Amino acid sequence: MAPTPSVHGAASLAPIPIAKPFLDTAEADAARDAVLSGWLSQGQQVAAFEREFAAMTGAKYGCAVSNCTTALHLALLAVGVGQGDEVITSSHSFIATANSIRYCGAKPIFVDIDPATYNLDPLCVAEAITPSTRAILTIHQMGMPCDLTSLLAVANQHGVPLIEDAACASGSQIAIDGDWEFVGRPRGTAACFSFHPRKVITTGEGGMVTTSDPEIDSKLRLWRQHGMNVPDTVRHSSPQVIFEDYVSVGFNYRMTDIQAAIGRKQLERLPTIVARRRAIASRYAELLGDVDGLTLPFEPEWARSNWQSYCVRLPDRVDQKTVMQSLLDQGIATRRGIMCSHREAPYAGEERRHSLRQSELAQDHSILLPIYAQMTEDDQARVADALKAELGYGRAA
Numbered sequence: 001m002a003p004t005p006s007v008h009g010a011a012s013l014a015p016i017p018i019a020k021p022f023l024d025t026a027e028a029d030a031a032r033d034a035v036l037s038g039w040l041s042q043g044q045q046v047a048a049f050e051r052e053f054a055a056m057t058g059a060k061y062g063c064a065v066s067n068c069t070t071a072l073h074l075a076l077l078a079v080g081v082g083q084g085d086e087v088i089t090s091s092h093s094f095i096a097t098a099n100s101i102r103y104c105g106a107k108p109i110f111v112d113i114d115p116a117t118y119n120l121d122p123l124c125v126a127e128a129i130t131p132s133t134r135a136i137l138t139i140h141q142m143g144m145p146c147d148l149t150s151l152l153a154v155a156n157q158h159g160v161p162l163i164e165d166a167a168c169a170s171g172s173q174i175a176i177d178g179d180w181e182f183v184g185r186p187r188g189t190a191a192c193f194s195f196h197p198r199k200v201i202t203t204g205e206g207g208m209v210t211t212s213d214p215e216i217d218s219k220l221r222l223w224r225q226h227g228m229n230v231p232d233t234v235r236h237s238s239p240q241v242i243f244e245d246y247v248s249v250g251f252n253y254r255m256t257d258i259q260a261a262i263g264r265k266q267l268e269r270l271p272t273i274v275a276r277r278r279a280i281a282s283r284y285a286e287l288l289g290d291v292d293g294l295t296l297p298f299e300p301e302w303a304r305s306n307w308q309s310y311c312v313r314l315p316d317r318v319d320q321k322t323v324m325q326s327l328l329d330q331g332i333a334t335r336r337g338i339m340c341s342h343r344e345a346p347y348a349g350e351e352r353r354h355s356l357r358q359s360e361l362a363q364d365h366s367i368l369l370p371i372y373a374q375m376t377e378d379d380q381a382r383v384a385d386a387l388k389a390e391l392g393y394g395r396a397a
């Protein structure tokens, strides 16, 4: 528990959270209007949010779903991942990435990350390809674009589809052949986004799949609503009686219009939110740049992160949990580095073909620092000072 603010004038002890969604009355009013409209699920608000999100990314289609986990599940199914297939991915990710592969009856083949970016190492991916590889599931981890150019080269060479887990990457940019574009255009077959409150824009819960392939898009639309071949909006507006068919076993992965109405307002704010986060990340680099042994996150010259998280690698000599506890005692929330799925019960028994050493080191030696659009300069200085003090920076040796 973070200490409560002291009444003795120590206002600086106000807790600093790890993250904070950025919403106000614009979102609240939009949600209210959606409620009062009388159409509450997968109606005009969802359709508009899909169009606007797709337009932002440059993708032809956007298909809204209930969250990013269901987005990943549908995207993998849509490229044909099924029972017994292998999908190459990173263990060093939120467990939903691996779970989405299991949902398809397929097997995650975990390969290691590039420790500089925490993203899949394309060389490791290339080595892991077998005749059973059905897809590559790459992640734009913590909003940092992964090396899509190299990963696409591997995918194309082997004729394997590439799916992008862009859960954290709304508003991140990547330069391909020198031109900047938003993550999610997509360069792979499909990109999957999350609107959970821990991400840069939120609808409470929510997800989106972007693609430029009309066949993939129509599969997603069919499967997200029970395999039903006539959308509710079409049936509702038709002057003729229409009977729908259920052409396959689908899912209920729909987004509500209340969520979509909030999402449209969030999307308008996305450029401002990303600009703020980028400014905060630059300032962290200034405040922490000269701390001995501390490794700051690396942004390749072809990447512009939305800084969904700001992850620092601690010096090997210090204990991660001790540092985190000390900061927490001062009211500063942190999180440990991204988890490794292969260390959790559902994946511990999975056959280990490849070294995951960099993934494990990243989990054990990194911490995430607070970052959110509303963060004040004072709070940021407090975080930096507390971390420096904890690392003995500036103290006599």
Ligand SMILES: *Cc1c(COP(=O)(O)O)cnc(C)c1O
Pocket (backbone or CB within 6 Å): 067, 068, 069, 070, 093, 094, 096, 097, 139, 141, 165, 167, 168, 193, 194, 195, 196, 206, 207
């Ligand atoms: C958050 C996250 C997910 C899951 O998103 P939900 O919308 O909560 O389902 C998947 N993958 C990664 C990398 C994430 O960070």
